[in-house]
Amino acid sequence: MRILTLIRQVLDAEETVHIRSGEIDLNGSKLVVDTMDEYGVEQALRIRDSGVDVEVVALAVGPERNQEALRTVLSMGADRAIHVMTELALDPIPLSKVAAQIAQQERIDLIFCGGQQSDWDSHALGAATAERLQLPQVTWVSALEVHGQTLTGRHDVDDGSEMFSVQLPAVITTQQGLGEPRYPTVPNIIRAKKKELRIETLDQFHVDLKLNVLGAAVQAKARLHKILDGKDAPAAAAELVELLRNEARVIP
């Protein structure tokens, strides 16, 4: 079986977002593999660890720095990686075209994608890729098992969760509940340096950009910051209740 994991390199959640001239500026900020994508890598490795004959291939599309993210994934244990190099910011719909073509060329049986990308806050990449390949998809998967050509597991839906069963090939998007991503060990980091990281150019995929980002802004809501000292708990509590009732008027 061959598994493709889609990787996004994103701003570390602990970092502040910097905006310069109306654009998000990642220069000088710590970038990491999106944790939701790492869940997919981890799951792929667990399938391989369970004794199934699996090759795990990681794909990232973006500027050169994405190779650091791919090296991280190779250090976790992925077998090889593909980097489609571009300075263009592709939204999920054109990006899925690249992912689908790579999946086809590589004869992929199972694709993992993060349930939500923490840069675009998007859920669309997995589903759009599935559609281009005419594959079924299961999103927000929190538990997964492979039995031959059948995948079973649990996934989150609008108002609860469902147990599902689907035949390979398929696309799975991740949710918390899947195994926590492993840290690369030193021997694996060294081994990863020798693993194949193939570089491709974007032009062969003929993507068509229909969305334009005009600008970005951090619009934090102005907050009152009336923070009371709680040393005298009854007095502070009484004052807070008074403020919430009569100033903010948000509680009965």
Added chain:
Amino acid sequence: MILLVVEHARGNVSKSTYEMVTCARQLGREGPVTALVLGSGIMAVVNEVALLADQVLVSDRADLAQYDSELWSAAVAQVASEGDAHTILIGGSRSGREYSPRVAVKLDAPLLEDVISVTAEEGTLSAERYTNLARVTERITARAPVTVITPKQGAFAAAMPGTHAAEQFDVDLDLTARRVQITEKSAEKFSRISLAEAEIVVAGGRGVGSAEGFRNLVDELADRLGAAVGATRAVVDAGWRPYAEQVGQTGKTVQPKVYIAIGISGAVQHLSGMGRSKCIVAVNRDADAPIFKVADYGIVGDVNQIVPAIIAALSR
């Protein structure tokens, strides 16, 4: 036409549908607002929607009793092409956001996902959406003959129903069999009101100490205020509370009148689910906890002393 896919549950039209109607009417694009209802045994839904839309298309059939991303995307794409829809509105629910990309690919259309505003000017749609764990607002434009939009839940006001019932038409769909089999369903249960609809949310984090601490502090305070209960992922992972109550990136997004955070640090992933609440209140013993940076009101102190004191003050 503007095609709007109705979200409904248990025979009722969902709030998101009322919000989509507002989004469609504000868009500034020509053409009737056409509601599409997919499901099985959906007459009540159709009648309710008829007071909102200019016309209603219905496909009531047994194989649509249960949602499926492939069936829904095929149905919507077929109706959109046959009706020459230029704009397709799909709900911002989990299901809407998982099948809308398939519709966009089928129609070779751009996807304006989870937008908080959208307006048309000649051939271009301009929209705003949150990115980077809801910390950034991005302005995007799409210029295409057909566009798929998912409005963010709660971002648009609910439309008022009219008094005139729109005409209804049955549509014939060409659908294949579903490939994802659902073997079991578990619906979320809320002890009180559901998180998404509550005007007041009381949420607890690891700072409440234990499952028992959560009950004594968070549940008690929520009871007193008639509020819904929320939790952080740390609390859910510890098994103190069910996942249904989790607020944040991988949980629910809420925007209540007031969000009261008890023993919550305010991690980015948590803030992305509640940071747009109208008023935020925090109780935490660490004055430097990030939650205070987004708080309107708060008390620095031990939750075990402060929360019982708040409950006592509420009874006075």
